[in-house]
Amino acid sequence: MSKSQVIEHRSRAISTKADHWASLAATRLSLKVKDVMNGQVVTIEPQATLGAAALRMAEHGISCIVAVEGGAIKGMLTDRDFLKQIADTHGPLYQRTVADCMSSRVECASPDQTIVEASRIMHNLGIRRLPVLDRGRLVGIVTETDLTRALTSCHALQDVGQVMSKDVATVPADATVVSAAEVMSARRISSVVVVESGRPKGILTERDVLKKVTAPQRDPAAVPVAEVMTSPLVSVAQDYSVFCAGRMMDQMHIHRLVVMDQDRLVGILTQTDIFRAAQMRLQAEEEKGLELLDSSRASVYMLDAEGRTIYMNPAFMELLELDEPAEFIDQPFMPDRFWFNPLGRTSFMARFSHGNVQMDELRLKTAKGNPLYVSVVSTFLRDVHGRISGTHGTFQDITAKTLAEQSSTLAYQRLERANRELKQMQSQVLQNEKLASIGQLAAGVAHELNTPVGFVSGNFEALQKYVHCLRRFVVQYDKLAAMIDQPGDPEVRAQLAQIQGIRETMKIDFILEDIQSLFDESREGIERVTTIVRNLRDFSRSDAGDKWDDYNLNAGIEATLIVARNEIKYDADVVRDLGEVPAIPCHAGQINQVLLNVLVNAAQAIRSQGRPEKEKGTITVRTYATDEHVVCQISDNGPGIAPENMQRMFEPFFTTKPAGKGTGLGLSVSHDIVVNKHEGQLLVESSPGQGTTFTIKLPKTRQPAPKPNSPLVEAQSNG
Numbered sequence: 001m002s003k004s005q006v007i008e009h010r011s012r013a014i015s016t017k018a019d020h021w022a023s024l025a026a027t028r029l030s031l032k033v034k035d036v037m038n039g040q041v042v043t044i045e046p047q048a049t050l051g052a053a054a055l056r057m058a059e060h061g062i063s064c065i066v067a068v069e070g071g072a073i074k075g076m077l078t079d080r081d082f083l084k085q086i087a088d089t090h091g092p093l094y095q096r097t098v099a100d101c102m103s104s105r106v107e108c109a110s111p112d113q114t115i116v117e118a119s120r121i122m123h124n125l126g127i128r129r130l131p132v133l134d135r136g137r138l139v140g141i142v143t144e145t146d147l148t149r150a151l152t153s154c155h156a157l158q159d160v161g162q163v164m165s166k167d168v169a170t171v172p173a174d175a176t177v178v179s180a181a182e183v184m185s186a187r188r189i190s191s192v193v194v195v196e197s198g199r200p201k202g203i204l205t206e207r208d209v210l211k212k213v214t215a216p217q218r219d220p221a222a223v224p225v226a227e228v229m230t231s232p233l234v235s236v237a238q239d240y241s242v243f244c245a246g247r248m249m250d251q252m253h254i255h256r257l258v259v260m261d262q263d264r265l266v267g268i269l270t271q272t273d274i275f276r277a278a279q280m281r282l283q284a285e286e287e288k289g290l291e292l293l294d295s296s297r298a299s300v301y302m303l304d305a306e307g308r309t310i311y312m313n314p315a316f317m318e319l320l321e322l323d324e325p326a327e328f329i330d331q332p333f334m335p336d337r338f339w340f341n342p343l344g345r346t347s348f349m350a351r352f353s354h355g356n357v358q359m360d361e362l363r364l365k366t367a368k369g370n371p372l373y374v375s376v377v378s379t380f381l382r383d384v385h386g387r388i389s390g391t392h393g394t395f396q397d398i399t400a401k402t403l404a405e406q407s408s409t410l411a412y413q414r415l416e417r418a419n420r421e422l423k424q425m426q427s428q429v430l431q432n433e434k435l436a437s438i439g440q441l442a443a444g445v446a447h448e449l450n451t452p453v454g455f456v457s458g459n460f461e462a463l464q465k466y467v468h469c470l471r472r473f474v475v476q477y478d479k480l481a482a483m484i485d486q487p488g489d490p491e492v493r494a495q496l497a498q499i500q501g502i503r504e505t506m507k508i509d510f511i512l513e514d515i516q517s518l519f520d521e522s523r524e525g526i527e528r529v530t531t532i533v534r535n536l537r538d539f540s541r542s543d544a545g546d547k548w549d550d551y552n553l554n555a556g557i558e559a560t561l562i563v564a565r566n567e568i569k570y571d572a573d574v575v576r577d578l579g580e581v582p583a584i585p586c587h588a589g590q591i592n593q594v595l596l597n598v599l600v601n602a603a604q605a606i607r608s609q610g611r612p613e614k615e616k617g618t619i620t621v622r623t624y625a626t627d628e629h630v631v632c633q634i635s636d637n638g639p640g641i642a643p644e645n646m647q648r649m650f651e652p653f654f655t656t657k658p659a660g661k662g663t664g665l666g667l668s669v670s671h672d673i674v675v676n677k678h679e680g681q682l683l684v685e686s687s688p689g690q691g692t693t694f695t696i697k698l699p700k701t702r703q704p705a706p707k708p709n710s711p712l713v714e715a716q717s718n719g
Contacts, residue, residue, distance in 0.1 A: 034111035037140035051094035058215035075102035079206035161238030164267035202231030373402035605638035
């Protein structure tokens with residue numbers, strides 16, 4: 001932005017909000033008209049006479065009186081108006097009315113205007129006092145004296161010689177008040193120095209004329225100035241401090257000082273001179289401050305008390321890629337279109353309006369739609385009473401840094417996800433190897449047992465038939481022996497008696513009676529062995545591979561309980577509560593492994609309690625169906641799980657078992673099988689000392705495999 005554009009932009013910013021513009025100097029001063037004005041305003045009716053007005057002004061020691069009619073300001077009568085009337089009027093003076101002589105066009109100020117703005121109005125219009133109106137009601141009056149006092153208290157001004165008026169109007173001591181008034185009116189000054197023999201003897205002011213001539217209604221043409229002038233003179237040297245001179249005037253209740261160089265009159269210092277110098281110094285400081293802001297590389301903004309933008313420097317406009325400031329000036333700070341998320345503006349402005357924003361990072365966009373990240377530092381401006389008068393702050397561009405951090409964060413997230421997937425893959429590989437080993441072992445055992453069991457079963461059937469034949473034969477033999485056992489051949493009888501003895505000795509009758517129960521028990525044992533072999537085969541399902549098939553959850557539980565029986569039987573009793581459940585599509589071997597992991601964990605948890613030998617725990621297995629799932633709940637009355645471990649139950653390699661007693665993979669793999677591979681749920685509920693319940697929910701229908709996230713979608717979701 002060129003220098004001419006900067007000046008144009010600054011002028012536009014100030015003129016757009018002239019009533020509220022908080023310049024740097026005014027910000028430091030922080031005074032308003034209501035802080036310095038005089039709240040005791042003397043008024044008079046417009047139809048009152050000049051004599052009555054002069055008398056009232058003299059009584060109150062004031063230099064002006066406000067003409068009011070019906071509650072409205074009609075004009076203002078000042079001591080200068082009296083002086084002008086004395087100089088211009090050759091007829092009766094004191095019978096004229098206030099309305100004939102007053103200034104009818106009265107410029108007014110607001111109580112909340114800054115003293116800087118009030119001083120500008122006085123300077124531009126060449127006036128020395130402003131009535132103060134609050135919603136149309138007269139509440140006070142602020143004079144050049146009031147503003148001079150406030151301005152000189154905050155600014156180190158030059159020496160008296162640099163701000164005094166060197167063109168001093170003088171009149172001889174024997175001149176009349178009329179001739180002095182003519183000089184003062186013609187030169188538009190408020191005083192003349194009275195000289196005698198070239199030496200200053202006194203000073204005649206507007207107030208002297210008002211108090212000593214007009215108020216007592218004396219004839220100004222007949223009164224010599226020496227009679228009413230202020231004497232002796234109060235003088236200062238040229239190198240005297242303007243600040244000290246102003247303080248001297250306040251303390252002595254005078255409005256001007258004569259400046260002397262030894263015995264020579266060199267100038268006069270009035271409150272108007274001091275006021276003009278202070279006002280010029282203020283404007284110079286303001287201009288210098290604005291130039292510093294305009295040339296700053298920091299993006300600076302200023303707001304008024306209502307949060308509307310009143311200034312932004314070229315660096316701020318460049319940061320937001322603005323061509324014109326019109327969209328910002330006199331508008332609420334940062335319109336919605338500069339935010340990626342309008343809710344972000346609402347949140348920021350809520351905090352912004354309740355306190356200082358020391359450091360806040362915002363996600364914005366420029367006027368051209370480009371992404372912009374800034375850090376904001378702002379602070380409230382307060383007046384002398386502690387009231388908030390505005391806000392100023394800076395934006396710092398952190399776009400490059402933020403985008404680099406986001407890129408690093410995204411890369412870290414990808415790396416973390418890859419590492420997590422690698423760990424899961426490692427645990428799955430280990431568990432798959434374990435599953436494969438268990439499955440192969442179970443399948444091998446089932447195969448090896450199946451053949452001899454088949455032999456035994458077949459031979460058992462043949463042996464039972466053979467024994468049945470022998471029993472029939474023995475029965476026939478008994479019939480024959482009964483027929484032979486008649487009086488006859490002694491040798492035959494002796495042979496029969498020997499056979500009977502052997503029969504009794506060998507307990508043939510008991511054997512024939514007991515042999516059937518032996519066959520029944522043996523048949524039951526063979527059937528149990530056959531069931532075990534079948535369950536081992538069903539559990540391993542080594543022939544199924546990764547094939548999904550219809551699966552009966554109750555049958556899977558029974559098969560798993562057979563396999564886990566040796567692990568469970570010494571520590572817990574199993575209570576079955578198996579409801580009617582439909583067959584569901586799943587990988588039977590994987591679900592059986594989940595059931596085995598949970599059952600074995602339950603048994604081991606009960607065993608860890610160290611119960612007495614005859615006091616077993618209880619494992620309850622319950623199944624039921626809902627509208628969408630087949631559910632299996634496995635509960636134990638073991639020690640439960642500590643709350644701090646609940647969130648880590650399914651983490652790979654996490655275990656609470658002693659070293660060497662567990663890998664920490666069982667529940668992790670089970671969670672992966674149920675949740676990721678079967679789109680189900682694996683839930684756990686536990687209370688320390690109350691036991692644990694695992695709930696396995698498997699969907700009744702198979703869901704399509706989820707597609708991996710697109711890298712583009714992933715980047716957008718993280719950006």
